[in-house]
Amino acid sequence: MSTILSIDTSTPACSVALNVNGVILEDFRMAPRMHNDLILPMVDQILSQAELKLSQLDAIAFGRGPGSFTGLRIAAGVVQGLAYGADLPVIPVSTLEAMVLEAYRKYQKDYWLSALDARMGEVYVGGYHVSEIDKVVTIEALLTERVIKPESIDTFNELYNGVGSGWIYKDILLTKVPNNLALVDENIAPRAAYIGELAHTFFKESKAVSVYEAMPSYLRDEISWEKQPLKVGKR
Template structure:
């Protein structure tokens, strides 16, 4: 199959192409340049694979949570391409894609993104026998000190939330911290990996049904709140 995946929910802008059994990808840490980079990256991958957009079977996208502007951009690009090509969209959790940045071993995985405004986006997973993910809880946005985690003996932590709130999050873990990497971001190659499974399971949707997931509606502190921060 041929599937193009976009991930623009954080500082990292990435695009990946599944072409048969091969996955090729481009990624750049480029805050505020996603609109400039995403489509040229996609065109470069299609050219490298020697196929045109009409050869695609589906478009996948990291649907958030993450930066509001980035999430909106990624979903809008996926919708636009899907409508133009009359192809389905496979929305994938950006937190799930981030979780696949963790080492391939047995600990539970906490995927945590700095949500600004003193909060984090978080979800917990475990790898299954086939290399996929099993969700251990729900995606949520909350204060790091209020984060409730499932029971697990060992943990891997990935994501920018660790850089900002390491000590607070360490205290929330229910077992031993094996490894933490704050310099990991959701990547399109993992969006593609998860999307192929979703597509084959019949869970692709129409472009109109591919919606962003923000987890919260408020995007900025008021002046009064900034003064209290």
């Protein structure tokens, strides 16, 4: 039994969710360049809706990336501040895996090539196999998360289905899977509800980390993360 707040600002979407023992409340908005203004009021609103305080949570989760450099910094910084102030552990969750979970729920397909548009002719990509036993979903990484030009991705033996904005390069990516028969949904974006669902499982598996380990995953080598001093006090 756990109560977990999750946030995501890794793409133009901005979302906050509260997972209370598997029951999920979510606020999801398409809000390009508005994350800084929206994220904390959205957190306050969803906690108020559930009549909970930060101190009553078990952990805070966030979309650790890959995704927008600025968006990832916002999410990590907000989570650091909230978790530090309330003395809570943090659960970083892959945005690519969160999209896979949503796609699996929607289509019940097992193999997914999850991709986000990384600009500059590149994609953030990961390959996954999904299994479900007794309503518990497990996502196994078959292709390590990376940033790469779509034409440089190796050809796969498995029939991957596609999810995420990186499938704007559909014509190229479909040549990487057998028979070009993959189902593709470019409209699924990372969202806090699915980050929270994965975090719920990770929490039970003791995979939460301290606030000092709550770092984003940029994937691009030239971008480094320098943790800023924590400035958000107790709420």
